[in-house]
Amino acid sequence: MSDLSTLHVGGAAPYDVKVGTGLLGELPAMLGAGVQRVAVIHPRALAATGEAIREDLAQQGYDAHGIEIPDGEEAKLAPVASFCWQVLGQTGFTRSDAVVTVGGGSTTDMGGFVAATWLRGVRVVHMPTTLLGMVDAAVGGKTGMNTTEGKNLVGAFHEPAGVLCDLATLETLPRNELVSGLAEVIKCGFIADPLILDLVEQYPEAATTAGTDVLRELIERSLAVKIGVVVDDLKETGGAAGHPGREALNYGHTLGHAIERVERYKFRHGAAVAIGMTFVAELARLAGRLDEATAERHRSILDRVGLPTTYGGGSWGQLHEAMKVDKKTRGDQLRFVVLEGLAKPAVLQGPDPALLTAAFAEISR
Numbered sequence: 001m002s003d004l005s006t007l008h009v010g011g012a013a014p015y016d017v018k019v020g021t022g023l024l025g026e027l028p029a030m031l032g033a034g035v036q037r038v039a040v041i042h043p044r045a046l047a048a049t050g051e052a053i054r055e056d057l058a059q060q061g062y063d064a065h066g067i068e069i070p071d072g073e074e075a076k077l078a079p080v081a082s083f084c085w086q087v088l089g090q091t092g093f094t095r096s097d098a099v100v101t102v103g104g105g106s107t108t109d110m111g112g113f114v115a116a117t118w119l120r121g122v123r124v125v126h127m128p129t130t131l132l133g134m135v136d137a138a139v140g141g142k143t144g145m146n147t148t149e150g151k152n153l154v155g156a157f158h159e160p161a162g163v164l165c166d167l168a169t170l171e172t173l174p175r176n177e178l179v180s181g182l183a184e185v186i187k188c189g190f191i192a193d194p195l196i197l198d199l200v201e202q203y204p205e206a207a208t209t210a211g212t213d214v215l216r217e218l219i220e221r222s223l224a225v226k227i228g229v230v231v232d233d234l235k236e237t238g239g240a241a242g243h244p245g246r247e248a249l250n251y252g253h254t255l256g257h258a259i260e261r262v263e264r265y266k267f268r269h270g271a272a273v274a275i276g277m278t279f280v281a282e283l284a285r286l287a288g289r290l291d292e293a294t295a296e297r298h299r300s301i302l303d304r305v306g307l308p309t310t311y312g313g314g315s316w317g318q319l320h321e322a323m324k325v326d327k328k329t330r331g332d333q334l335r336f337v338v339l340e341g342l343a344k345p346a347v348l349q350g351p352d353p354a355l356l357t358a359a360f361a362e363i364s365r
């Protein structure tokens, strides 16, 4: 296949991330030898795609089953995991069988969690169909489910056996979903690869259009950032020499996840992260850690692609409460990933409450 690129994820359980179009033929090799049963987990919106993949596997001799889950965050709830476990139990899924997820980040998070927990771990191949899924959620082994108390509070690290990013799937993705995924791309630009920012600023239209060379380059650059970070610190235990390690990928997520929860998950993840990045850039500026121009660049680049940089929903009190269950929190101390310059992520621990409210005032409308 001429347009195929392969990015390798090293570490104890290495795997490949393939990017191209028409990648279904790559699936059996990623599943590996000895797999008899395959569960294809997909959201309702991708019923036809999920069924086509199931049928293709069945024609190749696999005992293939489709499992339909809800769209969006509704998938990341305990009863959905329970339903998936029930199907795996009823179809006699063993440790040599495999899960395939086909969908966005909510599907890879839930399907990955099911694979991590069934028999304490079976193989999973992710086939992300959103920009966000391709550049972020499908890679690195984080899986997550929401509880009443907050976002992604239950999960496991479970690396996939491989990831297939079929760029053709982005053709049917609504524009607002593509733009949401661009927030994680821009995040990669700020924390590690500023060339991403230059590309988005120079070609905002192509960056938000499926099928363009610019979008493909952004996908591959963001994947390289994500892979580089997770290879060094898979389980988020910390980076080397002052680098926050995997926590860097959480840039903008402390307030972002709180907004998602306060908005009852009606807010797109990327939109919430965009506001969260603008907030934390202001926080770093007010704390004397970040220059004004870089803080301002957050607003201008996010604005340019149609991502929000201000928030007029829940109160600071509600958001502050929701941030306390963030996984970076230690005891009573909130911890934020901040920038000390482009591609210079660091951690700001226990900031003065006055700084937090001042930064919030900067993004409030």
Ligand SMILES: NC(=O)c1ccc[n+]([C@@H]2O[C@H](COP(=O)([O-])OP(=O)(O)OC[C@H]3O[C@@H](n4cnc5c(N)ncnc54)[C@H](O)[C@@H]3O)[C@@H](O)[C@H]2O)c1
Pocket (backbone or CB within 6 Å): 043, 044, 045, 046, 071, 072, 073, 076, 103, 104, 105, 106, 107, 109, 129, 130, 131, 132, 133, 136, 137, 138, 139, 140, 141, 142, 143, 144, 152, 169, 170, 171, 172, 173, 174, 177, 180, 181, 184, 269, 270
């Ligand atoms: N595990 C990680 O490392 C990680 C990283 C980033 C985000 N996430 C999680 O990912 C989730 C967000 O993922 P998302 O933005 O991909 O949203 P999503 O998975 O909720 O998908 C968005 C919507 O698009 C539909 N859809 C998916 N692919 C489509 C396609 N090709 N054409 C048409 N419709 C399609 C879905 O059914 C859904 O309704 C959040 O829960 C977030 O916490 C996880």
Ligand SMILES: O=C(O)C(=O)C[C@@H](O)[C@H](O)[C@H](O)COP(=O)(O)O
Pocket (backbone or CB within 6 Å): 136, 140, 142, 144, 151, 152, 184, 246, 247, 249, 250, 253, 327
């Ligand atoms: O891969 C990571 O690590 C990330 O933090 C990527 C984030 O974009 C993603 O939203 C992740 O699910 C957030 O993780 P959490 O640990 O804050 O739940």
Ligand SMILES: [Zn+2]
Pocket (backbone or CB within 6 Å): 136, 184, 253, 269, 273
């Ligand atoms: Zn994210």
